[in-house]
Amino acid sequence: MIGRRRNPRPAVTETAQSAIFSRRAVVLGAAQAGVAALLAGRMGYIAIAQNQHYSEMAEENRIQMRLIPPRRGWIVDRRGAPIAANRSDFRVDLIPDRIEDRERVIAELTRLLGLTPDAVAQLREDLEQAAGFQPVPVAENLTFEQYAAITLRQPELAGVSPLRAFARFYPQGAAVGHLVGYVGTPNREEYEAENRNPLLIAPGFKVGKNGLEKTQEMRLRGRPGEARVEVTARGRLVRELRTVPDIAGRPLHTTIDLGLQNYTARRCGEQSAAAVVIDVTNGDILCFVSMPSFDPNSFSDGISHAEWDMMSQDERHPLINKVLQGLYPPGSTSKPMTAVALLKAGIDPEQRVNCQRAWRLGNAVFHCSGGPHGPIAMHQAISKSCDIYFYQMALQAGVQNISPIARRFGMGERFDLPFPSQRYGTWPDPEWLQRRYHREWQSYDTVNMSIGQGYVLVNPLQQAVMVARIVSGRKVMPRIIAEGPAPEFEPLEGIDPEHLAFVRDAMTDVVNGGGTASRFRLPVPELMAGKTGTAQVRRISMAERASGVRSNASLAWRMRDHSWFVCFAPAQAPRYAACFLVEHGGFGASAAAPMAKDVMTYLFDREKAMTALAALEQQWGGTLEKRMRRRAEQWAAARAAGVEPPQPTGHL
């Protein structure tokens, strides 16, 4: 159609066609030359004008900056002995994003490292939850041979990252568990909380997860080093270019006496116990023990499911720091302090009360567990722990004269200590009762309070501080980080030193003057003064009273009384104040006091104390580590066999 209309135009001849061809061929050639020039220009633009930009990008491609996790600062005791140190560690991690064949990698690692089925299951679970580039730990503490075997095969195992790093090491193991806490691979929350600090996802880097490790994280951490490495697109290391070494974190000096700490932890045996020793002159915490405990070494390596289950099912709560988080009624251990309040309220210490073992107040009958004491005055009421004396005298003095004094001695007080959580209990008064339970204070509330029962709840550290204040007459504040000048404490406001001397004297007689703990005199020249306490856990009914109160031995472990012993030594010139608690240990003198005797002996004569401990450990079946390992093995074996694992208990 188009052609027909164009027909009138002159027909194209072959000659004309030839001319058209030549013309168009030249045009085409010119166009091609133009395109070639354009391409050359484009290349020049990329290679010359943008050379720097692309050179940088090429460098970004091949050069990766790898952070070298800094060595954590040591945690040392008052003499510089390491509580937490670092040791060289060969480790292997997996970078989820870089894994090409997960099954092959896991199979190969299992073969090379001899991973247990438990470890493989853990690894799979970790991989499921892992986020991209965050490394998943496979194994730590490898031998050099294992490390070398992995390194050799690295090119064919995409995603596997062998590394030489430093691992946290706690020479004393479980003895310092609740003191230092432990370290672990940062989780997502911690990573987000630090604005995605790349250090937190560096392989082998760990952060404090509990205790001092957690609260002192920033000062222990140090500054990471940098390794600039050349890598291929697949992540294979070509060569290291430049390395800036890390700067280790500063050591943390604590007030702990590591020898004492370790001794006390071992002396706890299989009991569920807490112990605190304070230097009354400066408030230094010398010993901070909560047992049973976890081994921070195994926690820091990533604890297995079996181990975790075993810990969380243990009714002695090895995962709870009883020193700061355990709240208990103080029982009779509060009597010395109550006596100070009574003296201040004007009670004549020579005034006697006739203890007939039972005492009626209105409809209720109150008992004295140690009585009948007959006619008894304050000094003996403390040393023999007469409840009825304190019932009557507390009523006579009135609650308004006792509770404020109790708080001055640290009851219900929260101390500024570097631990993630602290429970500080209650010392009740009428106002508190009204606020909390909306009822009037009754005289039986005063009676209960007078022997440290009822609403009274304290933690073991508060008990030790109370003793330190009774001993020094000053507002001793505990500290665990030994930094700055030795603190000076104000004298306790409105407390007569003579009243304190009276009470100290009575406490000396608890151990040395025919008192409730007279079996536990120290086998050294120094005298120990103290006070026993038995904190009732259950309510004793009238029916049970009638048929005879059941002995602790006949009760299930959980129902038995807590055993307390607070003490100081030397009684002549007090230096150390201490508190010992044995959960469900029965009468104060039966579990806590013997422990206190050995630990206080350690302060003056290590050899004698060690001999006593050696005999006990033999009886318990070996050292702490040995017993913990054996229990873990038994537990694992029972689980493997599919039977109910042995229930750990506080029974010795």
Place this chain on the structure above:
Amino acid sequence: MSLVPRLPAPIATLPWAMLLVVFALTGFGLVVLYSAAGGHLTWALPQGVRFVVFLGMAIAMSYVRPAFYKEWAFAAYAGLVVLLVLVEALGAIRGGAQRWLDFGFVRLQPSELMKPAIVLTVARFYDMLPAREIRGWTAIWPALVLIGIPAALILVQPDLGTATMVALGGVTVMFLAGLPLRLFIGAGVAGAVVAPLAYFFVLHDYQRQRIAIFLDPESDPLGAGYHITQSKIAIGAGGLTGTGFLQGTQSHFAFLPEPQTDFVFATMAEEWGLIGGIFVILCYALLIRWGGKVALHARGRFERLIAAGLTTTIFLYMAINLAMVMGLAPVVGIPLPLVSYGGSSIMTVMICLGILMSIDRQNRLDPRRR
């Protein structure tokens, strides 16, 4: 008496200037392949062997008279269309895209051979068409059908790059044959209208994605835009003189995808810089200039058209590949002939050169006769 003995006639009559350029380009290509393999002959050696074989083929083809190609143009075209259909059918039966036929001893890629064949066929058509018909409808539709059938068959393979090259090769011959200019202008305008429609209704997802990424490579730097980005990094990092032989990190550390085939120019550019790039472009320019001269000196209409058309085919290879690695065109899988590793492109280019040499021989030996 010359000191240099006279070369035997069959060797002396070869277009040595052009062959020297081919040697230079291929030789440089082998050096680049040696480096791309990390300093091994893994790719360079087989490629060298291929070059020798296909060069022998091209020289042999140069002794065949152009009349032979004219005679067999349609037959070759028809055969290749049948093979293209066969490839498509086999692909459908086996389930999956396929571009080649396996004859046991050789893998034949009909779409590759179609690049020179379409030039021959369309040229043959215009050679047969009486000169006065050139402005008519009959000058257009048969050529469009001849181009459309193989282009469509290749497009559904799917191979956008080769289909484009076949279509452009055919259209170039139409242009040179003397069709009215306004047809091309009109087609250009129509193309601008149709292209967006084709983008949405004809192209495969992956092709659409490639075009989208070509328009904005940074939108997906780790995904499909990765190829273009890494290629540009390699070229840009090379600078003026390059990082040095065997020193390119983009190719050696595997950041550059396919450093020996489609992106061989980037591999080269990183180590040899702009100077290496200008050298390659210059070699191609000389090769194309030689082809253009052959076309202008050719006497017959068929010879003229195929000489210019085949030269354009070589040009298209180079232009599309370079535009692709420099981020001026989408990634369509067109290699850089004589430099990229692989047999197909070198075979096609050698066929082009063989026929061009045949025409050149006829131009020189028999300038007066048709």
